[in-house]
Amino acid sequence: MEVDEISEDQALNDVIYKKMKTQLAKDFSGKTIVMADGKFLGPEDSLENAWALASNYNTALVTRIEKKHKQAKILGSFLRILSTDVTVGRRQLAQRLMRMRTDLDR
Secondary structure, three states, rough: OOOOOEEEEEEEEHHHHHHHHHHHHHHHHOOOOOOOEEEEEEEOOOHHHHHHHOOOOOOEEEEEEOOOOOOOOOOOEEOOOOOOOOOHHHHHHHHHHHHHHHHHHO
């Protein structure tokens, strides 16, 4: 897998996430949050819903906020849409994301 350089959008999302991390842990424990274009888009109850929200952006940060702040885990860090293949459904995208998560956990 080829590693891309971090774009300005990715860096901005990361900075905003780090600034909000403590507050996110207090307010959205157990939720999956989405950030894109340097903005907090909101919490979602499921990874599939978070992916659906993030899929409208070229670069997004999606992460699950764990109950214990120290265990916050980035599931996909930055998701980048490489193509706009409309034949791929939300379920397939969520499955791909889960496979990425499994690969990151190894």
